[in-house]
Amino acid sequence: MYIQKGTREFTLTNLALFAAGFIIFANLYITQPLFPQFSEEFHVSPAVASLSLSASTVALSFSLILFGSLSEAWGRKRLMTFSIFAASFITIVLAFSPSFEILLLLRVIQGIVFAGIPAIAMAYLGEEMDPSSLGIAMGLYISGNSVGGLSGRIIMGTVTDLFSWQVGMLFLGILSLIVSFFFIWALPASQHFEPRPLQLASLTKSLFSHLKDPGLVCLFGIAFTLMGGFVTLYNYISYKLLDEPYNLSTTIVGWIFIVYLVGTFSSAWFGSLSDRFGRQKVLLVGIMIMLSGALLTLPVNLIIKILGIVVFTFGFFGSHSIASSWVSSRAKSNKAQASSLYLFAYYFGSSVGGTTGGFFWSSFGWNGVIAFISAFIITSLLLAVILNLSSRRTEN
Numbered sequence: 111m112y113i114q115k116g117t118r119e120f121t122l123t124n125l126a127l128f129a130a131g132f133i134i135f136a137n138l139y140i141t142q143p144l145f146p147q148f149s150e151e152f153h154v155s156p157a158v159a160s161l162s163l164s165a166s167t168v169a170l171s172f173s174l175i176l177f178g179s180l181s182e183a184w185g186r187k188r189l190m191t192f193s194i195f196a197a198s199f200i201t202i203v204l205a206f207s208p209s210f211e212i213l214l215l216l217r218v219i220q221g222i223v224f225a226g227i228p229a230i231a232m233a234y235l236g237e238e239m240d241p242s243s244l245g246i247a248m249g250l251y252i253s254g255n256s257v258g259g260l261s262g263r264i265i266m267g268t269v270t271d272l273f274s275w276q277v278g279m280l281f282l283g284i285l286s287l288i289v290s291f292f293f294i295w296a297l298p299a300s301q302h303f304e305p306r307p308l309q310l311a312s313l314t315k316s317l318f319s320h321l322k323d324p325g326l327v328c329l330f331g332i333a334f335t336l337m338g339g340f341v342t343l344y345n346y347i348s349y350k351l352l353d354e355p356y357n358l359s360t361t362i363v364g365w366i367f368i369v370y371l372v373g374t375f376s377s378a379w380f381g382s383l384s385d386r387f388g389r390q391k392v393l394l395v396g397i398m399i400m401l402s403g404a405l406l407t408l409p410v411n412l413i414i415k416i417l418g419i420v421v422f423t424f425g426f427f428g429s430h431s432i433a434s435s436w437v438s439s440r441a442k443s444n445k446a447q448a449s450s451l452y453l454f455a456y457y458f459g460s461s462v463g464g465t466t467g468g469f470f471w472s473s474f475g476w477n478g479v480i481a482f483i484s485a486f487i488i489t490s491l492l493l494a495v496i497l498n499l500s501s502r503r504t505e506n
Contacts, residue, residue, distance in 0.1 A: 126297035131254030136262035152210035157468030169221030171457035193226025201283035248435040249381025253374040260370030267364015328497035333456035338463025339486035373427030380428035400425030
């Protein structure tokens with residue numbers, strides 16, 4: 111019996127995975143609004159400060175493949191539970207980092223344990239949800255990601271102004287531990303998961319088999335380029351808004367991230383639209399919306415710049431919702447591994463784009479950052495067109 115929209119199991123499943131997404135993404139992005147503070151306190155450049163995020167995302171990207179394979183043998187819920195508790199505990203330890211080097215080491219370890227949620231959660235939904243309810247369920251899960259990313263940034267920005275970034279990490283780590291207990295209670299046990307013996311040779315073979323599907327390869331490329339552009343904007347917008355002519359406080363800059371709420375709406379809404387109108391059309395529209403938002407951040411006027419961030423965020427989360435659910439449905443077997451490859455590209459793009467964007471910021475300012483982001487988004491658009499053509503040939 112698959113989980114269907116309107117049932118108690120559907121509600122509990124989505125609340126549980128929403129909570130898991132909240133924990134992972136609140137803790138993943140806690141350092142992003144702190145880059146200017148790290149630059150000042152530890153005397154590092156913006157690109158080096160961004161490593162406090164990129165170190166986690168690159169460790170996460172590689173670990174996703176391992177965790178996705180392990181979950182095929184050990185089960186979904188067990189690994190997801192380990193992930194959220196370990197991630198919460200490490201955030202508490204981060205508050206006591208004596209140096210930037212130790213902080214980076216802890217963030218690498220944290221990036222590894224983060225991997226237990228994203229690919230496995232997507233595979234869990236792909237296995238347990240009724241196909242007619244998968245689009246909206248995936249959208250709701252991703253909306254938890256956006257709320258988590260938003261909350262982590264706002265909490266850190268506000269508490270850093272009031273107290274210190276160390277107090278902010280203690281607060282968020284304890285909150286995450288509390289939410290983790292709710293996850294254990296609410297998530298139903300897997301009903302359609304069939305464990306396989308952990309045979310690394312066969313798992314590796316099946317992993318690479320996904321790369322023979324041109325449609326999946328396009329989706330992996332879209333993940334890399336969309337996330338690379340998205341993280342780049344949010345990595346360096348703080349430097350722009352804290353500087354002339356805006357001179358905003360860390361708290362105000364942190365609260366600007368409340369625009370993440372439009373991602374909560376767009377991811378669920380785009381998922382619903384894809385069920386009605388098809389993924390092909392909706393994905394193209396989402397990517398074009400994202401590009402429009404990036405260009406809107408070029409004017410000096412603060413209101414227009416914030417509007418651009420809103421539009422950019424709306425398009426990103428909608429596009430990510432469509433692409434991620436497409437991977438789950440296109441992969442006919444080993445869904446966790448396919449999701450792992452998608453998210454490997456997603457977070458590797460975050461690491462590459464997020465750090466490389468720092469050199470564009472230092473050399474060319476905000477115009478250079480937007481040129482870099484636009485190149486990534488246009489590449490995503492081209493890949494989406496190729497994906498649509500490939501899908502039509504497959505259907506025919």
